[in-house]
Amino acid sequence: MKNNTNPKYLNDDAACVIRAQKAETSAYQALYNRYKHRLLGYIRLRVDCKDDARDILARTLNKAFANLQKIKQPQYFKQWIFKIALREISNYHRAQKTRIQATSVEDVPEIELAHNPKNNSLTESVRDTLKYLTNQEQDIINYRLFQKKEISEIADITGLSNQMIYYTLKKALNKFGDMYKSKYKLGPEKKEGEKNEAV
DSSP: OOOOOOOOGGOHHHHHHHTTTTTTTTHHHHHHHHHHHHHHHHTTTTTTTTTHHHHHHHHHHHHHHHHGOOOSSSGGGHHHHHHHHHHHHHHHHHHHHHHOOOOOOSSSSTGGGGGGGGGHHHHHHHHHHHHSSSSHHHHHHHIISSSSOOHHHHHHHHOOOOHHHHHHHHHHHHHHHHHHHHHHHHSOOOTTTOOOOOO
């Protein structure tokens, strides 16, 4: 009998969650492998210390898998686990009595920064530039660009109107882009009237 070591369901979050809820080890492992680097990269953009970031990653994964049975909509596993990471980051910074530095994936969609030494300078430059945005701007960028949420979803989370989310996101992206290019002398200035595709 042929042993299929890589079933198709392992590539689907919802299917993996359902099977993991039934204690299938391969499903747990698939979710772990899929998100460990993404989560660590996301955390590292907010937490300077690598060891602290790894601790936060461990707590995030432990809490996620310990509470997997509570997920009623498996298709939203990605959003759910990143919310757990965000809470852990918030708790960390609260304990350190420092302001949370939110992240963006404008230039790094999969955030593989944590385990790629070539990207360390980019990690620092993105984090440093984001300090100039307001907390609200940082959060909206995070929801839209990293968690890939729709404008309407962000509006529900924040309590703002769709129009306000769109306006704030566009303003924040322009501010971030201008400051990043000015600070690090990157590329030509955006032409007048050019739209930002991220919004």
